[in-house]
């Protein structure tokens with residue numbers, strides 16, 4: 001029984017170590033450096049400069065990364081999405097992960 005439990009734990013840990021690196025691995029400091037062009041609207045720390053723009057501070061990292069990918073792909077449309085399509089078109093996957101990590105780490 002003990003062995004089986006350990007085996008299950010080992011499997012769970014192996015699964016974690018395989019799936020976690022596949023998720024966003026953003027670097028907060030790099031994200032901050034890359035956020036200069038975003039600050040005019042989203043504020044230096046993710047608090048929007050204008051109520052027409054969304055706050056990003058403290059938002060979920062994976063959600064932020066998904067939103068940026070969707071703008072870049074053009075699959076998130078309508079509303080003010082056109083603005084964000086322009087600002088995401090030149091972002092790499094790493095840029096997106098870093099920016100998502102940075103804003104997620106800010107105090108809301």
Ligand code: HEC
Pocket residue numbers: 035037038039040041042052053054056064067068078079080081083084087088099
């Ligand atoms: C000119 C102003 C402006 C700039 C600059 C800008 N954004 Fe945005 N951002 C917006 C607006 C407006 C929206 C809402 C778009 C919509 O209606 O989907 C938005 C939406 C977003 C969202 C989705 C938020 C949510 O709650 O779904 C993210 C994430 C985001 N921006 C990140 C960024 C990043 C990262 C940058 C810099 C690379 C950036 N933005 C630059 C105006 C801007």
